[in-house]
Amino acid sequence: MRGMRLLGMASDGRKQPPWTPPQARPDAQLPRLKIYNSLTRSKEDFVPVDPTGKMVTWYxxxxxxxxxxxxxxxxxxxSTDIIRRIIKDYFGFRVKFVMNTTDIDDKIILQGRQQYLLARFKQEHAAEDGSVSDSVLAEAKAAFRHYIGKNLPSLPSDTSPETFSEAVDKAYKEKAEPPPLADAATAQQGQGVTVADLLLRAHIGTARSAAEALQAPGTLPDFFAKTDDVLLPHLDTLHGAEMDSNNHQIYLELTRKFERRFFEDMNALNVLAPDQLTRVTEYVPQIVRFVEKIVANGFGYATPDSSVYFDIDSFEKAGHSYSRLEPWNKNDRALQADGEGSLFKGRSMKRSENHFALWKASKPGEPAWPSPWGHGRPGWHIECSAMASEVIGKTIDIHSGGVDLRFPHHDNELAQSEAYWSTPGCQVQWTNYFIHMGQLRIRGLKMSKSLKNYTTIRTVLSQKEWTARSLRICFLLMPWQDGIEVTDELMKAVVGWEGKLNNFFLKSLDLWKHSRPKTTRQELGIADQQLLSALDKAKADVDTALCDSFNTSAVMRILSDLVTESNSAEALSDQTVILLARWVTRIVTIFGLDPEGDLSNPDRIGWSGLDIPEPAKPYIYPASQLRDKVLTLACSGSVDHVAIAKLADGITIAASTPVVESSQPYDQVLQQFRTNVKALAAQQAPAKDLLALCDQLRDVHLWNLGIYLEDRNNPQPALVRPLDKLLVEARAERESAGAARAKAKLEQEAREAEAEKELRERAKVDPLLMFRTSDEYLEWDENGIPTVDAAGNVVSKNRRKKLVKEWEKQKKRHEEWLATQQAA
Incomplete structure (x- = not known):
């Protein structure tokens, strides 16, 4: 049976189920795809459970x-989306992609409850004049004391808002402020900023903000903005247990809001929506039944406090293997405790420390659902096992998540699910391929909300430093299973790769618009034949790379090298370049680099963002055409000013093109350029003035509108294109280099001027006196040249020769100075 295996024996005599590769039906047509499988920590042939080899299930x-x-x-x-697209659009599988959102867990309970209590507190203490009342101040002071007592225990117990800064400086010294940032390599070796350092600084920052507000309250909104983070845990401590356990809406309002915002972010990143979305709170009855069966199978037990735990010992005695993904972390108590949740610590009645919760009895103030064991809520790990089993079945082809989920989350999911589906003597392999995405790291540390070392997706995209495409390129350039340290070098690589493809697509599109009649392959020149051969090789290499566990970093190099080869080739036919561009377009579309990509259109070239805005086109194209013609006439030797004036008068805008608000900036640029051209023509201006005007249009007016005119060899017209980061950075580098050269020139001129001034001052000194003012000598001859040094030694012959030369130079300078004085 597919997805089933018989028990084997491990070397220690214990029954050990190895990973069993699925078997494809003989007539199934499968690609040579291998996937790095976290279960085996090796690359395995990919064989879906579907007997026809067409459908892939993914949770x-x-x-x-x-x-x-x-x-x-x-x-x-x-990274998940990239792999999903490759499986679907490159290898041609039909993918059923299921994703969950966790809409109830310890973090959500705390956050939802605290936000509710804070909102209630603010409503109860609202003031019409916006002032901070004594009762609010008193509560905030109590919250401040509670916060520093819990999170900054080294501070004296009587620390007040007024003494906070001084107390922090004494208690934590250098840890209170971040040291100079370590480089990535140092940080990754554990010698840079630590998690404990970041947590401490986050706590100090929160308390400092509250201390400042308590000393100078200001208006109520400003006061709350600075004290919210200390009020939240304080109010929860006071009133959290009073919350109605049946009022789930408190938490659902929070989770629905951020679920919506999450998918807005995913849409902005061009991440495909899941085929099916499951939410924990909508599957509680199924989760209860799932836990019941685990208990009935002998792998779970209830405790007197109405919680239910997974019995790892019974599981292993039955021949199962626990902690298959990260066996080295099997006994890591810190990871196990983190997997149980912050609200579940310190009150366990489980039989062994390594057992984990399937169902948690709800404490007062926590949401609860009915169950055979009493009111409670699902454990963290059970939710995915139950939901995935409900919507996919007993065996999943692919299960994915971040690398930090391997243990305990996914290891516990595996154990639960195998405990649920397996029968005596025959075990179910619940997931055949686990794939885990590497983390994004900052100075060697995982990005985390609790550490406050993260930047939200919407903040990054709104600041324009990164785009959805550049982020995806960044992830494509690195192996999906590896962590990424965002460095300046990586950012330069992203900008360079995207800029190279932008240039290639722009020029390919221009060729396509003006392409000549087609020729047959046999009629093509040597350069065409060589490039077409390179294209054939690139196709084979890309296939090899993608079959090698989705090696996108290799594909990105292949595409870059192919474009470089195309750019460096001479006398290529338009058709060869267009053919190449269409294939490259298909690959980048499969990778999700174009939100407007259409794989059903084989003739498409490039990606979105290569064209200037629609409102600009009726004005910028005429301006560019006028500039092209003015440049040609200005460079013709004898400038025909009459012809130039006629050109400016001949520029017209289609009557059907009204000047709407969005097009006004472009219309103004066109009209101003026409006016300036006509004025220079009327003045019979020299060619250099006309050329300067054309440069100004390109480098100032259009640049400021996000448009660039890329000049090409005559008779080709300038290529009208939007600005991209590569162009902006290249210009910034030129300007920086120019500024550096100008600065160096000014500094050199200043040094030379200072040296000249010093020489002029030195020229005033009479050579008879030049050595007599020095403490180095005791005696001099009649010309003032030293004969005996300060130690009483006679000056040597060699030393005297040098002194005489200096004296003679000074004598000449002094005589020249005297002459200038007499002339004056």
Missing amino acids: ACGPTVYEDAHLGHAKNYV
């Missing part, structure tokens, strides 16, 4: 939706 661990997604999430879900 992805989705986000815990209580805050906005950050760049670490972008790394995970964009």
Whole structure:
């Protein structure tokens, strides 16, 4: 049976189920695809469970939706999307992609409850005049004391807002402020900023903000903005247990908001939506039944406090293997405790420390659902096992998530699911291929909300430093299973790769618009034949790379090298370049680099963003054409000013093109350029003035509108294109280099002027006196040249020769100075 295996024996005599590769039906047509499988920590042939080899089932661990997604999430879900697209659009599988959102867990309970209590507190203490009342101040002071007592224990117990800064400086010294940033390599070796350092600084920053507000309250909104983070845990401590456990809406309002914002972020990153979305709170009855069966199978037990735990010992005695993904972390108590959740610590009645919760009895103030064991809520790990089993079945082809989920989350999922589906003597292999995405790291540290070392996706995209495409390129350039350290070198590589493809697509599109009649392959020249051969090789190499566990970094190099070869070839036919551009377009579209990509259109070239804005076209193209003609006439030797004036008068805008608000800046540039051209023509201006005007249009007016005119060899017209980061950075580098040269020139001129001034001052000194003012000598001859040094030694012959030369130079300078004085 597919997805089933018989028990084997390990070398220690214990029953050990190895990973069993699925078997394809003989007539199934499968690619030579290998996937790096976390279960075996090696690359395995990919064989889906579907007997026909067409359908692939995939379950992805989705986000815990209580805050906005950050760049670490972008790394995970964009990398997942890239692999999904390759499987679907390159290898041709039909993919059923299921993702969950965790909409109830310890973090959500805390966040939802705290936000509810804070909102209630603010409403109860609202003031019409916006002032901070004594009762609010008193509560905030209590919250401040509670916060520093819990998170900054080295501070004196009587630390007040007024003494906070001084107390922090004494208690934490250099840890209170970040040291100079270590480089990535140092940080990754554990010698840079640590997690403990970041947590400490986050706590100090929160407390400092509250201390400042308590000393100078200001308006109520400003006060709360600075004290919210200390009020949240304080109010929860006071009133959290009072919350109605049946009022799930408190938490759902929070999770629905951030689930919506998460998928908005994913859409902005061009990440495909899941085929099916599961939410924990919508599957609680199924989760209860799932836990019941695990208990019935002998692998779970209830405790007197109405919790249910997974019995790892019974599981292993039955021949199963636990912690298959990260066996080295099997006994890591810190990871196990983190997997149980922050609200579940310190009150366990489980039989062994390594057992984990399937169902958690709810404490007062926590949401609860009915179950055979009492009111409670699902454990973290059980949710995915139950939901994936419900919507996919007993065996999943691919299960994915971040690398940090391998243990304990996915190892516990595996154990639970095999405990649920297996029968005596025959075990189910619940997931055949686990794939885990590497983390995005900052100075060697995982990006984390608790460490406050993260930047949200929407913040990054709004600041324009990164685009959805450049982020995806960044992730494509690195192996998906590896961590990424974002460095200046990596950012330069991203900008360079994207800029190279932009240039290639722009020029290919221009060729396509003006392409000549087709020729047959036999009629093509040597350069065409060589490039077509390179294209054939690139296709084979890309296939090899993608079959090698989706090696996109190799594909990115192949595409870059192919474009470089095309750019360096001479006398290529338009058709060869267009053929090459269409294939490159297909690959980048498969990678998700074009939100407007259409794989059903084989003739498409390039990606979105290569064209100037629509409102600009009726004005910028005429301006560019006028500039081309003015340049030609200005460079013709004898400038025909009459012809230039006629050209400016001949520029017209189609009557059907009204000047709307969005087109006004472009219309103004066109009209101003026409006016300036006509004025120079009327003045019979020299060619250099006309050329300067054309440069001004390109380098100032259009540049400021995000448009660039790329001049090409005559008779080709300038290529009208939008600015991209490569152009902007290249110009910035030129300007920086120019500024550096100008600065160096000014500094050199200043040095020379200072030296000249010094020489002039020195020329005033009479050579008879030049050595007599020095402490180095005791005696001199009649010309003032030293004969005995300060130690009483006679000056040597060699030393005297040098002194005489200096004296003679000074004598000449002094005589020249005297002459200038007499002339004056």
